[in-house]
Amino acid sequence: MSVDASFEDGAERPLNLGALDTDDLKVISALVQDAVFPVTEMKYDRKxxxxxxxxxRFRWEDKGAGRHAPERVQAVLAFDTVLGVATQGVSREDKDMVLSLLTVEWEAGEAPAGKLVLTLAGDGAIRLECEALDVTLKDVTRPYKAPSRKAPHHDG
Structure with a gap:
């Protein structure tokens, strides 16, 4: 019998998490909130x-944040079983565009199919038509000091 990982299990180690249901996806969504990425770092492999x-991504799970400046880490956020991709408010032609990820949510369809909706700051969105929910988050670099030296903050 396996035991689900908790938010605290990330501690100071690189994350390598998967989500196959909405509860798991909520954890990944929380960990990628306020992640930033250039529009050039999106890739859809149809085949x-x-x-x-x-x-x-901002390292929300960082327990050492009181000992050092806030950190970010590069990570791959991958979605499998994707049948199609649609975007709103995202221009692939603007190579300098930097997007900020707010949430990742699942909209169930005829089981196990559905849509993953990635909500971006500034009214942008990415919608993925999926056969099933299958998401992976994997840190791929060592953490680095956040350029702003601050944690993201949301008014409201």
């Missing part, structure tokens, strides 16, 4: 049915 982002 492999995989959509992936190379993101710079």
């Amino acid at each position: 492999a049915r995989r959509f992936a982002l190379l993101i710079n």
Whole structure:
């Protein structure tokens, strides 16, 4: 019998998490909140049915934040079983565009199919038509000091 990982299990180690249900997805969504990525770091491999982002995520799970400046880490956020991708408010032609990820949510369809909706700051969104919910988050670099030296903050 396996035991689900908790938010605290990330501690100071690189994350490598998967989500196959909405409870798991909530954890990943919380960990990627306020991640930023250039529009050039989005890739859809239609043949492999995989959509992936190379993101710079804020390390919300960092227990050492009181000992050092806030940190970010590069991570791959991958979505499998993707049948199609649609975007709103995202221009692939603007190579300098940097997007900020707010949430990742699942909209169930005829089981096990559904849509993953990635909500972006500034009214942007990415919608992934999926056969099933299958998401992976994997840190791929060592943490680095957040350029702003601050944790993201949301008014309201």
